[in-house]
Amino acid sequence: MLRKRRSAVAAKRHPRAQLFAALGDQTRLSLVARLCAGQPYSISQLTRRSKLTRQAITKHLRVLERAGIVHSVRTGRESRFQFDPQPMEELKHYLDFVSQQWDHALSRLKSFVED
Amino acid sequence: MPITNDRIEKRIELKAPVSRVWRALTDHREFGEWFRVKLGGPFVAGQVSRGQITYPGYEHLKWYAVVQKMDPERLFSFTWHHSHDPNVDPSKEPTTLVEFRLEKTATGTLLTVTESGFENLPAARRAEAFPMNDAGWTEQMKNIEKYVAQTS
Numbered sequence: 038m039l040r041k042r043r044s045a046v047a048a049k050r051h052p053r054a055q056l057f058a059a060l061g062d063q064t065r066l067s068l069v070a071r072l073c074a075g076q077p078y079s080i081s082q083l084t085r086r087s088k089l090t091r092q093a094i095t096k097h098l099r100v101l102e103r104a105g106i107v108h109s110v111r112t113g114r115e116s117r118f119q120f121d122p123q124p125m126e127e128l129k130h131y132l133d134f135v136s137q138q139w140d141h142a143l144s145r146l147k148s149f150v151e152d
Numbered sequence: 153m154p155i156t157n158d159r160i161e162k163r164i165e166l167k168a169p170v171s172r173v174w175r176a177l178t179d180h181r182e183f184g185e186w187f188r189v190k191l192g193g194p195f196v197a198g199q200v201s202r203g204q205i206t207y208p209g210y211e212h213l214k215w216y217a218v219v220q221k222m223d224p225e226r227l228f229s230f231t232w233h234h235s236h237d238p239n240v241d242p243s244k245e246p247t248t249l250v251e252f253r254l255e256k257t258a259t260g261t262l263l264t265v266t267e268s269g270f271e272n273l274p275a276a277r278r279a280e281a282f283p284m285n286d287a288g289w290t291e292q293m294k295n296i297e298k299y300v301a302q303t304s
Contacts, residue, residue: 057158057271132270136160139265143164145186146263150168150176 056124059104064089065097069120072107077119159268167260174225177252189215197222200243201230216242220249228252234273246272 059065064087071086072078080098084091098118101107105124109116166173176182180191184203191203196219203215217230229251235242248269255262 054271132160135267135270136162139160139162139267142187143162143263143265145188146176147164147166149182149186150166150172 055104056106056128059100059106062097062100064093065101068094068097068101069106072118072120073122075120077110077117079115079117081115083118158270159266162265164263164265165257165260166263170225170254170256170261173254173261173263174228177228177254178222191215195219195222195228195230212238214238214242216245217250218247221251225254227254232267248272 060069067087068083071083080091080095083098084094087094089097098107098109102109102118105121107118108121109118111117168176176186178195180194180201183189183195184191184206188205188207189203190206191201193201195201199219201215201217201219205211205213205215207213214235216233216235218233220229220231221227229249231247232250233242233245233247235245248267251264251266251268253264253266255264
């Protein structure tokens, strides 16, 4: 119960629209792809492999951070960004669940019209 | 399913003529049978459809939708107001768009269902309405499967 409440609170803090918007961008998706292996990266490390400026990368990381997909951890003078799988897992579970509801409803429809 | 996709699409081949499937979708009593909702009246394009969910365990939830298109034997669509709290006016609730498309095939009907607009819903909304991690829910799913197996 406690666990459920906490995840509901986390979910409310990161509304779906924000999550979808955050993921609906090629640069951010590539940052997510890089970070989702688990290892945290600094902005410099992420900029080095990109054509974009440090400023642009930072801006994209902040969008991901607001959506809860990444969070920054400060080590010394530098911020490192780490992937947080929870919001995406919640989203996936939710869509899987809705999808399953439709499967059940449509199988009832099938029995209904084929009888 | 891509995680960035805010749409669910299902295709199902039904061994029944398009006219039969159209009736099962758009006759409010027939729709209510398989969708598990008791509707107050017929579906009319542009009008509100009200009812009560009859899905076991969720009977406290209201059904509230606005019929969008009724293009005979081709397309039926409605915006679905996701109501989760009996004390909240469902007309103010966020919506998804549900579309049923029918195509005639050699053996019957190909039905394509899409539900889109999930970005409109607050994240916790349906998780609250349908507690997917709840053991009670798993039990309900088994009951339904049993019921479907018996009646089909």
